[in-house]
Amino acid sequence: MKKSTMFGACLMLIGLSSAILAKPSPDHLRLVARGMIESLSSEDIEFRERFLRDHYVNADSASALERWQGNLQMFSQELGKVEIHSVDVSDPTQLHVLLRSSNTRKISQWIDFSVYMDKDKPERFFSMGMAPGSDPNLDLPDHALTTREIAKRVSDFIDDMVARDVFSGTVSLVKDGKPFFTGAYGKANLRWRIDNKLDTKFNLGSMNKMFTGVAICQLVSQGKLSFDDPIIKYLPHYANKEVASKVTVHHLLTHTSGMGSYWVAMDNMDWTELRSVKDYADLAVNDSLAFEPGERFQYSNSGPLVLGLIIEAISGLDYHDYIRKYVTGPAGMINTDCYNVDDIVPNLAQGYYWNNETNSYRSNIFAHSARGSAAGGGFSTVEDLQRFAKSLYDGTLLSTDMVDIYTTGKVDNGPEDKYAYLIGDSRHEGHRTVGHGGGAPGINADLKIFTDLGFTVAAMSDCDEAANAITNHASRLIAHNRSVL
Numbered sequence: 001m002k003k004s005t006m007f008g009a010c011l012m013l014i015g016l017s018s019a020i021l022a023k024p025s026p027d028h029l030r031l032v033a034r035g036m037i038e039s040l041s042s043e044d045i046e047f048r049e050r051f052l053r054d055h056y057v058n059a060d061s062a063s064a065l066e067r068w069q070g071n072l073q074m075f076s077q078e079l080g081k082v083e084i085h086s087v088d089v090s091d092p093t094q095l096h097v098l099l100r101s102s103n104t105r106k107i108s109q110w111i112d113f114s115v116y117m118d119k120d121k122p123e124r125f126f127s128m129g130m131a132p133g134s135d136p137n138l139d140l141p142d143h144a145l146t147t148r149e150i151a152k153r154v155s156d157f158i159d160d161m162v163a164r165d166v167f168s169g170t171v172s173l174v175k176d177g178k179p180f181f182t183g184a185y186g187k188a189n190l191r192w193r194i195d196n197k198l199d200t201k202f203n204l205g206s207m208n209k210m211f212t213g214v215a216i217c218q219l220v221s222q223g224k225l226s227f228d229d230p231i232i233k234y235l236p237h238y239a240n241k242e243v244a245s246k247v248t249v250h251h252l253l254t255h256t257s258g259m260g261s262y263w264v265a266m267d268n269m270d271w272t273e274l275r276s277v278k279d280y281a282d283l284a285v286n287d288s289l290a291f292e293p294g295e296r297f298q299y300s301n302s303g304p305l306v307l308g309l310i311i312e313a314i315s316g317l318d319y320h321d322y323i324r325k326y327v328t329g330p331a332g333m334i335n336t337d338c339y340n341v342d343d344i345v346p347n348l349a350q351g352y353y354w355n356n357e358t359n360s361y362r363s364n365i366f367a368h369s370a371r372g373s374a375a376g377g378g379f380s381t382v383e384d385l386q387r388f389a390k391s392l393y394d395g396t397l398l399s400t401d402m403v404d405i406y407t408t409g410k411v412d413n414g415p416e417d418k419y420a421y422l423i424g425d426s427r428h429e430g431h432r433t434v435g436h437g438g439g440a441p442g443i444n445a446d447l448k449i450f451t452d453l454g455f456t457v458a459a460m461s462d463c464d465e466a467a468n469a470i471t472n473h474a475s476r477l478i479a480h481n482r483s484v485l
Contacts (some may be wrong), residue, residue, distance in 0.1 A: 024123040029089035032125060033097050036115050037084060040076045048072055057124040075130070077356060079103055079111065085136060091415045093117050095125075098133050105354060107166050107465040108132035108472075114414075119296050132469040134476055144481040147173075151181035154474050158185060161466060168352075169444075169461030170198055171470055172382035176454040177390065182382070188349040188462065190361060199381050201335050201348045202460035203368070204445050205438020206376040208338070210388070211327045212304050213253060213422030214397050215311050217406045218326060221399060224314050225249060234310045239285045249310070251293045252303040253421040254410045258289035261301040274369040277308035277319045297411040297419060301375045304422060308374025319374055331391035333384040338372030341365075348379060349462040351442025361463070364442030376438055380445070385458040389435075389449045407434040407451075429479035437468055446471040450478060 024032075032055050039051040048069060058064040080103040088096040095115040103109070110133035118126040145153070154173065161167035168186025172179060184196045219225050225234065231252075232244035243259065251257040261284070274280055284302035291298070308319040315322050320338050328336045339345045351364035372378035391397050398406060409418020409425035416427040426433050431453055437446040444467040445460040457474045459467035 024092060024117070026089050028123060029092055029095055029117070030087050032117075032123075033087050033089065033095040033115050034084065036125070036128065037082065037097055037099065037113065040072055040079065041082070045069060055124055057118040057121050057126045059124075071128075075128075079106070082111070085110075088415070091412075092122060093119070093412075094414050096415070098136065104164065105166060107161065107469040108135075110135050119291075132465060132472055134472060138476070140477075140480050142481065145477055147175050147180040150474065150477045153477055154181055154470070155183070157473050158183065158470060161469070162186065166463065167461060167466040167470070168196060168463050169202060169349075169459065169466060170196055170200060170382045171474075172198070172386055172456075172458045173474060174386055174389075174456045174458075179386075186462075188347070190350070190352060196349065196462075197347065198383055199335055199347055201339075201345065201379040201381055202445055202462055203349075203351055203438070203440075203443040204372070204376060204378045204380050204460075205440050205443045206301075207380070207385075207436050207438040207445055207447065208372055208374065208376045208378045209304050209422040210436045210447075211323050211378075212307050212311070212374045213406060213420075214327050214392075215322060216249065216253060216307055217398055217402050217421060219311065219314055221402050225310070227253070231306055231310070234313045235306070238306075238309075240287070243285075243287075243289060243306075246289070247293045247303075247306075249307070250410075252307050254419055255297050255299050255303060256295070256411055257293050257300060257303045258291045258295070258298070259284065259300045259302040259306075260287055260290060260298075274371065274373075276371075277305055277312065277374050280369075280373045280375065281305040281309055297413055304375040305373060307422075311374070327397060328384075328388075330396050331384075332387045333380065336378065336380040336384045336388075338378040340371050341368075342370060345379075351462045353441040353464050364440070367441040368443070380460070382458040382460055385445075385447045385460075386456055389447065389456045389458075392449070393451075428475045429482075431479045431482065433475065437471075439465065439468070444468060448475055450475075453478060453482060 035051050035055060039048045042048055049065060052065055052068050053059045056068060079101045082099045082101050085098040085100060097113040099111040099113050101109050101111055111130050112133035113130045114128060115125050116127040118124050158167060162185050170184045173181040182198055184198050186196050188194045188196045188200050220227060227250040228248055230245055230248050231238055235244060238244040247257045311322055312319050352361040353364055355362045368377060392403060406421045407423055407425055409420050411419050413419045418425040423434055423436050432451045433448040434451060435447040435449050441464065442462060444465050446467045448457040448471050455478045457471045459470040461467040
């Protein structure tokens with residue numbers, strides 16, 4: 001969650017005041033995008049503040065400006081010096097800058113840097129983010145790659161990451177139900193030098209949201225709730241009456257509720273106390289809505305927790321018991337659960353993140369909570385993720401019609417990305433993939449199911465960002481030069 005630096009051509013852009021534009025022009029959007037990168041590069045605090053005052057949506061808040069100064073500094077330290085390759089403003093709500101980072105410890109030196117523009121003040125940004133980008137200079141043949149060629153190129157890509165000490169984890173590529181590439185790399189535990197294996201359990205991050213989405217869809221199929229029902233129908237005693245009366249199941253599933261993230265409330269508490277869905281949900285129960293439900297997409301870690309409470313209320317089961325009984329159990333996912341991290345769980349990987357100050361890996365044991373929840377934090381394996389993908393489409397978990405409802409994008413989340421019911425619906429060179437990723441310090445995992453090509457890509461890692469870099473690379477190879485069906 002960080003970013004970095006730039007050069008003189010953008011200097012004059014930063015000083016320009018952003019006029020209030022009802023419909024910002026492409027030139028204005030490019031100014032904001034390039035200005036963001038230039039502000040990352042500057043060591044001048046006043047220079048950065050001018051950019052924020054001119055272009056940040058909450059520039060009138062001193063605390064917000066101070067926080068964003070820290071964000072810019074943090075991203076700058078992570079990326080080092082950068083070069084802008086291209087700026088894409090085709091989607092005026094989400095600007096994309098393809099960067100090349102000088103930091104050789106980055107999983108991918110190509111970075112897709114996003115700048116998110118505010119709905120009510122579309123000339124100003126409200127957030128930023130980054131993800132591994134695709135090498136625009138990647139040499140690809142004129143023909144569609146065979147599974148053997150894909151496996152070789154993915155293997156070479158991973159070998160380079162391992163040589164740079166930026167990947168530790170597992171990978172599984174499947175075509176029409178048959179694995180054609182699997183691999184386990186690095187250590188599950190650095191202290192004891194224990195190797196990763198294909199059945200090593202890695203933290204899922206936000207990928208648990210997929211299981212929560214399936215559970216809700218199952219209950220809808222059984223006639224026990226409706227997507228359009230408000231929270232209050234199932235949780236009549238929910239303390240925040242505004243949220244309970246305004247927010248529907250659909251809003252919670254699509255991140256359009258206006259709810260935020262319980263992580264904010266975790267800053268000043270003992271994370272070891274968080275064991276149940278209610279423990280987490282209570283952290284955000286008094287938060288006000290950032291916007292009217294349904295107004296826009298804003299990723300929320302609090303919303304899925306309320307869905308967990310609804311699952312418990314309807315089923316009469318603890319959330320974790322429900323998922324084991326009706327989702328992971330039927331799918332044969334024997335190594336998937338929200339384990340207590342202080343329990344003795346075989347083959348459980350320890351997560352690690354790179355500390356720039358000590359120039360070494362640090363354990364993430366104090367960087368996440370004691371147990372996963374309806375919003376994320378459970379554990380799984382690449383083999384179990386492949387089992388989930390298979391069970392999703394063979395009728396084990398949902399009917400064909402409900403799978404279509406579950407996976408079809410409902411809201412835009414980028415030029416080629418939509419978000420469905422706690423699962424993504426994206427395009428890679430015209431080919432559709434569904435799935436979800438997850439990440440936090442020392443945690444990264446990703447699943448991509450090509451619905452038209454028969455491929456499924458799964459990767460998990462006990463270090464930052466690495467799994468996404470691999471699934472993105474593999475997906476680009478899979479989609480390359482294949483006719484859209």
